[in-house]
Amino acid sequence: MGQLSGPTDPSTDAGWTEAKPRKGFFTDTSICIGCKACEVACKEWNHNPRDGDLQLLGSSYDNTGALGASTWRHVAFIEQGRDRIDEARESGRALIGLGMPTVPGHVDSDTTVPDTPEFRWLMSSDVCKHCTHAGCLDVCPTGALFRTEFGTVVVQADVCNGCGTCVAGCPFGVVERRSDGTYATPAERPGHPDRPDHKFVTGVAQKCTLCYDRLVEDQTPACAQTCPTTSIKFGNHDDLVDQARHRVAELHSQGRTEARLYGANENDGVGGTGSVFLLLDEPEVYGLPPDPRVCTADLPTMFKRAGMAAAGMVGAAALAFWRNR
Secondary structure: OOOOOOOOOHHHHOOOOOOOOOEEEEEEHHHOOOOOHHHHHHHHHHOOOOOOOOOOOOOOOOOOOOOOOOOOEEEEEEEEOHHHHHHHHHOOOOOOOOOOOOOOOOOOOOOOOOOOOOOEEEEEEEEOOOEOOOHHHHHOOOOOEEEOOOOOEEEOOOOOOOOOHHHHHOOOOOOEEOOOOEOOOHHHOOOOOOOOOOOEOOOOEEOOOOOHHHHOOOOOOHHHHHOOOOOEEEEEHHHHHHHHHHHHHHHHHOOOOOOEEEOOOOOOEOOOEOEEEEEOOOHHHHOOOOOOEOOOOOHHHHHHHHHHHHHHHHHHHHHHHHHHO
16 A cells, blocks of 8 residues: 555556556536437446436436446436526526537637526536545455556456445445446456356446556547547546646636536545546535545554554553552
C-alpha cells in the first residue's frame, strides 16, 4: 500500500517501474443527449447481463437506475419541475435546459442562457471514478483489486472472495457484488450462461475497468468509442483536465455560469479522480457526494493517536506498578 492521501501519481505509487501515462475519462454533461449508447456498448463489450426487463423505473425515463455489478456505465436522467427550478433560482444557481440536440454542423449564434420556467432536463453518464486514492483497492483483503500501469483500478473476478469490503470502501457507491451468479473470463466471452463450461460465481464484486483489455491493445474504451456527441472523452488524464477547464471557461463566457468541474481537484478527499465530470448543477443533483473522502485517508492519523493512547496506557500502568511497590 502506498500513499493514502494527497496529490500523487497512482501508478508510480503502486510500484509500477514502467508506468504508462495515466488514462481517464472526461464526461461533458452539457452535450450528453441521454441516448444510452455508452451503456449498451459497455454491456456488449464486457458481456454484462441486462438489468430487469427494460421497463422504465416509473420515477424517470431511465430503466437502469444506478451503477451496479452489471451496469458499469449509467446515464442519469435528472428531470426538474417548477418547484425545483424555483428552489435552484433562489439559491442563485444559473440554469440551463439541454433541450433537443441541434442539427450537426449548425452553429447557433445566440449564447443566451435559455429560460426554463416549467421543466428542464439534465443528463449525465456516470462511471467508476478510478480514484487517485481508491478506498476499494486499499481495503481489499485478497488482492482482487489492483492498480494498472495506466492508473486505473480493476477487479480480478477469479480472485475476489465476495467479502464486500470494497463495496463499503467506495465513497461513490460504485462497486457492487454480482447477484446473478455469473462472470466470464476473456477466454469464455463467446460462451453463454447455459454452457457447461461457463463459471457460476455468486457475490463477486464488479465495476468499470476502463476497458483495461482494450487499453493494453492501445484501443479506446467501448463507451467513449460509441458516444455520438463526444460527451465521453478518453485520453491522458492531465490533458483531459486541461480540456475540461477550457470547456468550463467557454461555457462561463457564454453566460452559463453554473458549469463546474467535479473530480479535478487533486487536494480533495480522494486525491482527484481519473474520471472527471463537467456538471451543470450541484453534485448532489446528480447523486454525487459533494466532498468525497476515501475511508483510508485518516489511517496515519488514527494509527498515531492509537499509538499515543497505547503509550499513555503503558505509562500509566508502569506508574501504578511503581507506586504499589
